[in-house]
Amino acid sequence: MLRTLAGIEREMGQILVDGEPINEAPPARRMRLLSFLPATRSLVWPIAAQDVIALGLPSPDPARIVELVELLELGNLAARPVNQLSTGERSRVLLARALAARPRLMLLDEPLSNLDPYWVLRTLQILRGEADTSGCTVLASVHDLSQIMAFDRALLVDRGGIVMDGSPAVALESPEFSTAFRVEKAGSAWRISDKF
Known part of the structure; x- marks a missing residue:
């Protein structure tokens, strides 16, 4: 992009x-x-x-x-x-x-x-x-999840298009984020999602 x-x-x-x-x-x-x-x-x-x-x-x-x-x-x-x-x-x-x-x-x-x-x-x-x-x-x-919060806005690109556009906090909690990266929040850490 x-x-x-x-x-x-x-x-x-x-x-x-x-x-x-x-x-x-x-x-x-x-x-x-x-x-x-x-x-x-x-x-x-x-x-x-x-x-x-x-x-x-x-x-x-x-x-x-x-x-x-x-x-x-x-x-x-x-x-x-x-x-x-x-x-x-x-x-x-x-x-x-x-x-x-x-x-x-x-x-x-x-x-x-x-x-x-x-x-x-x-x-x-x-x-x-x-x-x-x-x-x-x-x-x-950026691919380091810990750095996303330093930005004002997050665009999540997946399968050739923008699938989410919003605040970093909202992006990290979104199902689109979990689907794109196959990870999910586990308290203050991340884990591999078992949904895939």
């Missing part, structure tokens, strides 16, 4: 961000409309982390790169080639690239994967701050 919204896997239809069709926007404008963080964190080129962040900018902005390096605590990694970073470190660099242009819509595929507990919480804090200060929309896929 995220790849389709990003215009990467689109067979038909039109995707609008703030009323603007993304497929008609010039590259610099498109960067301000949306950013996409793929699930893969694989980067094979020996490009400095700060240069990868710069790829997310529609025009050179050294001050923005410095700001993002500080925000994501990448100072000691900024000059290192990304192909020499750990998966979690590459995740932070790619998140910085996604944040760079201050897009109206951020599409993040598993942004919390491969992060240690501090960086899971810090990433959620950064995303909340970005949404609150710039008014952007953050659409993120």
Whole structure:
């Protein structure tokens, strides 16, 4: 779904961000409309982390790169080639690239994967701050049930469509959630549902 919204896997239809069709926007404008963080964190080129962040900018902005390096605590990694970073470190660099242009819509595929507990919480804090200060929309896929409550709204996608749309608390208690993931609440924990 995220790849389709990003215009990467689109067979038909039109995707609008703030009323603007993304497929008609010039590259610099498109960067301000949306950013996409793929699930893969694989980067094979020996490009400095700060240069990868710069790829997310529609025009050179050294001050923005410095700001993002500080925000994501990448100072000691900024000059290192990304192909020499750990998966979690590459995740932070790619998140910085996604944040760079201050897009109206951020599409993040598993942004919390491969992060240690501090960086899971810090990433959620950064995303909340970005949404609150710039008014952007953050659409993120997560599979860790403990992280769903950090978001304002939950969309449950199953069998190629949205089967539930509501608050995270309602989503976690819904029969649609139990059916899609074959798990159910057992007090404050989860268990495999015996209904399937």
